[in-house]
Amino acid sequence: KAGVTQTPRYLIKTRGQQVTLSCSPISGHRSVSWYQQTPGQGLQFLFEYFSETQRNKGNFPGRFSGRQFSNSRSEMNVSTLELGDSALYLCASSLTLGQGGSGELFFGEGSRLTVL
Amino acid sequence: GESVGLHLPTLSVQEGDNSIINCAYSNSASDYFIWYKQESGKGPQFIIDIRSNMDKRQGQRVTVLLNKTVKHLSLQIAATQPGDSAVYFCAENIGWLRNQFYFGTGTSLTVIP
Numbered sequence: 001k002a003g004v005t006q007t008p009r010y011l012i013k014t015r016g017q018q019v020t021l022s023c024s025p026i027s028g029h030r031s032v033s034w035y036q037q038t039p040g041q042g043l044q045f046l047f048e049y050f051s052e053t054q055r056n057k058g059n060f061p062g063r064f065s066g067r068q069f070s071n072s073r074s075e076m077n078v079s080t081l082e083l084g085d086s087a088l089y090l091c092a093s094s095l096t097l098g099q100g101g102s103g104e105l106f107f108g109e110g111s112r113l114t115v116l
Numbered sequence: 117g118e119s120v121g122l123h124l125p126t127l128s129v130q131e132g133d134n135s136i137i138n139c140a141y142s143n144s145a146s147d148y149f150i151w152y153k154q155e156s157g158k159g160p161q162f163i164i165d166i167r168s169n170m171d172k173r174q175g176q177r178v179t180v181l182l183n184k185t186v187k188h189l190s191l192q193i194a195a196t197q198p199g200d201s202a203v204y205f206c207a208e209n210i211g212w213l214r215n216q217f218y219f220g221t222g223t224s225l226t227v228i229p
Contacts, residue, residue: 004159031215043160043205043219056216090159094215103148103215105207107159 002027004108006091012114018079021111025072025093031055032074033105034066037088046089049074050096078113086115124203128226135193137223139206144187146208150217151180151191153202160205163191193225201227 005024013019025032034046045058049068066076072093078085088110095101129135141149147168152160166173166180166189173180179192189206203224207217 033215033217035219042221043207045216045218048215050215058216092159096215102165103209104150104162104165105160105215105217106162107152109157109159 004091004093004106006089006108006111008111009109010112010114012116013081014116015081015083017081018077019081019113020075020077021089021091021113023074023076023091023093023108025074025091026106029093029095029106030072031094031096032068032072033092033094034074034076035090035092036060037090037110038086043090046076081115083115086113088112124222124224126224126226128228129196131198131227131229132195135191135196135200135225135227137191137193137204137225139189139191139220139223141187141189141206141208141220142218143208143210144184145210146218148209149180149182149189150207150209151178151189152205152207152219153200154205154222155202163204196225196227198227198229201225 007022031050033048035043037043048056052068063079068074090110092105092107094105150165151163154160164175164178164180166182177194181190203222205222206220209217
């Protein structure tokens with residue numbers, strides 16, 4: 001079974017630009033979560049989608065947004081990039097309790113964003 | 117305010133020894149906990165989980181202990197191997213927040229051959 005796939009793996013942007021990151025979950029997983037990982041703040045929850053609906057949102061500004069498609073694939077977008085947005089963005093999918101799973105998060109390898 | 121870098125706790129153990137990694141969690145309502153291992157350049161990888169109705173759970177070479185009274189988790193790794201060198205995170209989840217996990221700062225484990 002293929003794992004969580006994130007693209008692109010690495011990207012460099014300049015301040016003010018926007019970026020879109022993509023995540024393909026494990027087949028059958030309908031929940032997709034996004035996390036930001038930085039040396040300064042650790043792993044922080046961005047948002048979670050289930051069946052195309054955002055169920056939970058972390059404490060990030062509105063420049064961070066996401067969506068989920070009917071095939072459970074998800075994208076996140078960061079607009080008006082700032083230097084502090086440089087981070088590893090991790091996507092995780094899970095089989096929720098309602099789907100008979102444990103709720104465990106399966107992570108992708110991440111998209112490393114550098115903002116110059 | 118000024119952002120302060122996380123001070124990652126470190127643990128060095130000799131190959132073959134047992135390792136114990138500790139984690140204090142924040143919310144007494146958290147009911148599901150996971151330990152993750154993250155190697156350099158990779159995403160976190162599931163090690164073991166435990167629900168709040170349990171005190172202990174064992175896996176292959178790993179044991180997680182949960183003390184709800186003091187909101188403390190520990191991960192024990194038996195016969196630590198060089199391949200165990202990584203950063204280890206505990207993550208807590210509150211049921212009604214569904215898949216919103218809160219991660220600890222992590223512990224960097226180095227296994228000395």
